[in-house]
Amino acid sequence: MRALRLTVTAAATAAALTALSACTAKSDAEGAGAIKVTAADSTCATSTKSVPAGHVTLAIENTGSKATEVEILFPDDRIVSEKENIGPGTRYTLTAEVKAGSYEIACRPGMKGHGVRQKLTVTGSGTVAKRNPALDKAVADYREYAQEQADATVPLARTFADAIKAGDLEAAKKAYAPSRLGWERTEPIAESFGDIDPKTDTRADGLEEGQKWTGWHRLEKALWADRKTGATEAALADRLVADLTDWRERVGKAEITPTSMANGAKELLDEVATGKVTGEEDRYSHTDLVDFKANVEGAQKAYELLKPVAAKNDPALTGELDKQFAALDTLLDKYRADRTSYDFVSYDKVTGDQRKELSDAVNALAEPLSKLAAAVAK
């Protein structure tokens, strides 16, 4: 996992050394200068809205009836530090090094949703990068989208796993493609963690020497090519659910910037161009068009969120992107009977000419999409 980027200034380091013992999170440790956070079922009260940069301590008390989660968030909702699962009636002290800037403290009763937010200004002499609130919003909304996709994926993966464990080959086959949708929509984020993707989404040809093959495609081969749902497959299915649960827990910490969102959208189209159009991704199940659609949806989501900014900087580009997204959507719709279903034509039934047409449409979209990052960065 990527380390969180917490800047330590010289002054903060000195403070950190003297206060080192207080760093260890402990119940009931309420150091002087700590921000009191009173987390209830629908409120989140903080004792101060402004603290100096350096070590920031939150003295948290959960006065509500549900387990809660408290976080310090960057303006784009990336997590600076967090504590999950603070039980009702318990306390916790959370310490983090925070540089000058604007933040929010979030209490998430029940450990889900947007939570209740309080502003926190961290003062100091360090230079604070100028931020564009419109882009911060785009990143925050995209993070929320990524979290929703991960949240929705875990139960679908469980359905898939349950069918395998029940030895129900047909039900497992049916549950395979739907379990991948959320992942495929937000794949660049999942891949940014480095260690999860090799466990969940490696194809047979992507294995490194000595690597054990696990994840969706291993199970895809078992179901379609080997027609097996034995103990090995059951264990693999459990492992997949565990790895996806790990992913869901970590989405909030992914480093996302407007540029990485834009490039992530392009990368999703790259995925389509190199894996789906060729039929390599789902070579046993031929459900490539489902992944294809999910990749495009994820790219479109990132684009739509960045569009207000991009349209100001480069209206010709957003005009072209609108047109090409629509054209690709229309083309993909030809491969499903019902526009609300993810029941797509099996890719082995898609002819060479049709693949060429799909490839042309992907190129037509991916080329202007590669210019989106520049349009939001200027």
Add this chain to the structure above:
Amino acid sequence: MGERVNPSRRALIGWGGAGLALGAAVAGGAVAMAEAGDDVGPAAEAGGAVAFHGAHQAGIATPVQDRLHFAAFDVKTDDRAEFVRLLKDWTAAARRLTAGRAVGEGAYGGLAEAPPDDTGEALGLRPSRLTLTIGFGPSLFEKFGLAGQRPAALVDLPGFPGDNLDASRTGGDLCVQACADDPQVAVHAIRNLARIGFGKVAVRWSQLGFGKTSSTTPDAQTPRNLMGFKDGTRNIAGTEAGRLEKFVWVGDGDGPDWMTGGSYLVARRIRMNIETWDRTSLQEQEDVFGRDKGEGAPVGRAKEHDAPFLKAMKPDAHVRLAHPDSNGGITILRRGYSFTDGTDGLGRLDAGLFFLAYQRDVREGFIPLQRRLSASDALNEYIQHVGSAVFAIPPGVRDTDDWWGRTLFTESSGSSSSTKSSESAKSSKGA
């Protein structure tokens, strides 16, 4: 880029525009030199650029370069204005490429977040006599309200005996022929034009040619084809203004005005049965062509350029059948290239001749010639036509304000937005 000091995107565009304006002042001579201070590097002093502007497109009468990358495109937009914009963008890029310059804002030095405009593999290479020649296929005239502008001479080629055409290597709404002495320069040009075209056009097929098989320079040695023979020794030379006017350039009144100064191109991918040919006796090889293999002299003659005595050749000898004297004087300008696309999966070379011929009227050029050859040529035992396309080659781009296809798109009366037929037209590619 020369201007690397934290330029805004707008400033860069401004500079690019200035560069083009300068180009206008310099071009017009026989060789367009790149401007000082531009990002050409060695290209600027090396010369080696062929003028892009002229009454006729370069790449036809131009002395044949060593390498080819030829691409056929299908149109993907039904918006006429957008297509015209592409032709203008392509022209601007072609102007830069043929001068040895990078397209757009160059291959580096731009915004770090954006992919560079130019793909970069031709940086530091000379212009290498790059020519870029555009053509319009019959199927283009089913789009954009152009039906009334289709020249009668732009016929769909008939089927010939022995044809075994692969649809995926046949036809195309548009073509661009890139010829250069450096293969990387030719490939770079097609790659960058294709990239500019995404969303508007898509590559339908493309062909690399690694060796020229004909010459348009009279004193040059006639190159050999992959069968080891000199062929087309009486090709039209780029300096023979009279024969060019007579056989290659479309004259005033030949057809629609927009084609005056243009030409017609036939492209055929001709696969050679290399291995069986190589097992053929020397006598038979020479009989098939009607020449000797060493010198290239016609049967019974001493030198390559000696006038052939056709009656001394076998009745089905290739030279005899293809010679203008056997065809009522029919003459075409040949500009083909040898190709090898690796092996065919059966251990045989996938190789042959990518035949390119320019002519004033296909109906009086390639078609009657190929009728005759396909019926009787002894060579047919060793070759097969597997790809085919025909294109109208518009006249040259006159100056920096002009653009590829201007005469077609400003003289025709088509509607300015869209036509309906673009999707259904896809299936019936004329070849």
